[in-house]
Amino acid sequence: MTDEATRETAEDARGWRAATEAALYGPGGFYRRPEGPAGHFRTSVHASRLFAEAVAELLCRVDEALDRPGTLDFVDMGAGRGELVTGVLAALPAGVAARVRAYAVDLADRPSGLPDRITWLAELPRTVSGLVFANEWLDNVPVEVAEVDAAGVPRLVLVRRDGAELLGRPVSGAEAEWLARWWPLGAEPGLRAEIGLPRDQAWATAVTSLQRGLAVAVDYAHTVAARPPFGTLTGFREGRGTAPVPDGSCDITAHVALDACAALDPALRLPEALLCTQRNALRALGLIGARPPLTLASTHPTAYVRALSTAGEAAELTAPGGLGDFGWLLQPVGIENPLL
Numbered sequence: 026m027t028d029e030a031t032r033e034t035a036e037d038a039r040g041w042r043a044a045t046e047a048a049l050y051g052p053g054g055f056y057r058r059p060e061g062p063a064g065h066f067r068t069s070v071h072a073s074r075l076f077a078e079a080v081a082e083l084l085c086r087v088d089e090a091l092d093r094p095g096t097l098d099f100v101d102m103g104a105g106r107g108e109l110v111t112g113v114l115a116a117l118p119a120g121v122a123a124r125v126r127a128y129a130v131d132l133a134d135r136p137s138g139l140p141d142r143i144t145w146l147a148e149l150p151r152t153v154s155g156l157v158f159a160n161e162w163l164d165n166v167p168v169e170v171a172e173v174d175a176a177g178v179p180r181l182v183l184v185r186r187d188g189a190e191l192l193g194r195p196v197s198g199a200e201a202e203w204l205a206r207w208w209p210l211g212a213e214p215g216l217r218a219e220i221g222l223p224r225d226q227a228w229a230t231a232v233t234s235l236q237r238g239l240a241v242a243v244d245y246a247h248t249v250a251a252r253p254p255f256g257t258l259t260g261f262r263e264g265r266g267t268a269p270v271p272d273g274s275c276d277i278t279a280h281v282a283l284d285a286c287a288a289l290d291p292a293l294r295l296p297e298a299l300l301c302t303q304r305n306a307l308r309a310l311g312l313i314g315a316r317p318p319l320t321l322a323s324t325h326p327t328a329y330v331r332a333l334s335t336a337g338e339a340a341e342l343t344a345p346g347g348l349g350d351f352g353w354l355l356q357p358v359g360i361e362n363p364l365l
Contacts, residue, residue, distance in 0.1 A: 038183035038191060041258070041271075042223065045167035048271035050132045055273050056165075057133050067264070068161050069243070069303070069348050070109045073338035077112025079310040080158055084113060085121055086363035087156045087239050097124050098155030098238070102231060103162030104129035106136040110143055126155075149234045157231050157240040163281045164244045166227045169220045170258055171196050171204060177212030179204060188270035196220070207285040208252050217256035221282040228286040228354075233293070237359035243303065245280040246352030253280075283352045298356045299364065303342065304349035309364050312339050 049056050069076040088097050101110035107129045114122055127143045128150055129135075135145035144150075149157070170182040174192055179201070181193040196204060200220050204210060208218040232240045247253060257280040260269035269277045287298040343349040355364055 037185045038189075038193075040181055040193070041170040041184055042167040044184050044186070044271035045277045048273050048277060049165065049167070051273070053273050055276055056131075069342055069351070070105075070112070070160060072341055072348065074112055074116070075312055075335065075338050076307075076342055077109055078116040079307050079312050080109065080156075081113045081116035082310045083158075083239070083241070083363065084117065084125075084156045087360070088121055088124075090239075090360040090363050091154065091237055093124075094154060095124060096126050096154070097121065098126050098128065098150070098153045100128045100130060100150065100153055100155070100157040100234075102130050102149070102157060102159035103165060104131040104145075105133075107139045107143060107145075109158070109160060111140065114140070114143075149231060151234065152236050153234050153238060154236045155238045157235060157238070159228075159231060159240075159242045159244075161244055163224045163228060163242050163283075163286065164278045165276070166224045167277075168223055168279060169196075169200065170256060171200075171210065171218050171220055173210050173212060173214050173216045175214050177214070179210050179218075182217070184271060186270075186272050188268055188272075203285070207249055207282055216254055217258075218252065219256050219258060219279045219282075221285050224281055225286050225288075229289055232289060232295070232356050232358065235358040238357075239360065239363060240356045240358065242281070242283065242286065242354040243351055244283065245278075246283040246354075247280050248284045248300075249282070252282075281352070283354045287354055287356070289356070296357045296362065298354060299362055301353050301355075301364075302349060303351040303353055304345065306353040306355075306364060307339075307343050307349075312342065 048054055084099055099110065099113060104110060110127050110129045114125065114127055117125065128146055129143050130146050130149055132147055171179045172182050172192060174180050179196045181196060182190050183193040184190050200222060203220055203222045204218060207221065210216045210218055228242060258269050260267040260275035260277055262275040267275050271277060283300060287300060289295060341348060355362055
């Protein structure tokens with residue numbers, strides 16, 4: 026690359042956090058498209074109604090832990106087109122559903138056809154008593170990317186709108202402290218990390234919005250003992266992985282350091298958070314997915330087909346190597362953990 030080309034690239038480049046924010050949520054951004062996220066990738070919410078039913082069961086357990094208050098809040102973070110909150114309301118027992126105050130939080134515009142009883146917000150309600158549920162929300166909180174240069178120094182990665190990258194300033198301050206604690210890079214050139222500090226802060230905001238209740242984050246995740254050496258930044262479009270290009274044409278995502286998110290300020294004096302797999306969480310909520318007995322096929326064939334379909338959906342939601350490996354982070358506030 027010539028010196029002139031390098032200067033042009035640098036002038037047009039910015040950190041991945043700002044570039045992703047604009048590409049996903051700015052005017053004409055990916056998440057403002059009419060088809061919504063479901064038009065491009067399949068989450069647990071889209072895979073089966075069983076996921077919403079399991080979240081409804083969790084909300085009922087929170088309700089019981091709160092001694093069945095007059096109003097029970099349910100907050101769907103990163104709500105997309107409201108699929109989860111709508112499914113949860115439909116799955117709740119009538120007596121509980123009547124007391125639920127439902128919120129969908131997303132930076133995209135309110136989708137048409139969403140039930141009037143669901144309040145659509147761009148940010149969390151100020152105070153919540155109930156369940157805050159963030160399914161694949163934190164992975165779309167934009168973060169900076171760091172890469173080790175030829176001298177062994179971690180530097181911020183800058184990116185142009187067309188996806189071309191170059192190295193910027195050395196990582197410093199709170200970002201450097203986060204890397205040192207949660208994603209030590211070493212000195213080998215080319216090693217990369219996503220600096221999860223904004224996600225830690227977003228999660229802390231979600232937790233501290235709770236007066237009493239439970240906050241849950243569900244996401245692609247990794248822990249400090251097994252961070253991927255070259256990071257996880259990637260793009261998705263029409264159901265397929267693609268290069269992460271911040272021009273609004275694709276989703277841009279990266280796995281979440283959920284263990285870092287879980288390390289909230291000790292001054293908050295909260296009960297210990299629980300980290301587990303989706304497989305274990307859904308099983309604790311009663312989603313086993315056992316195949317129906319073959320004898321049912323001859324005695325009640327229609328029931329057998331329905332039960333077999335349900336078992337298949339449950340298997341997808343809990344499958345090792347797939348959705349079952351998603352991380353669940355559960356933080357109770359003022360109650361015991363209702364999953365235990």
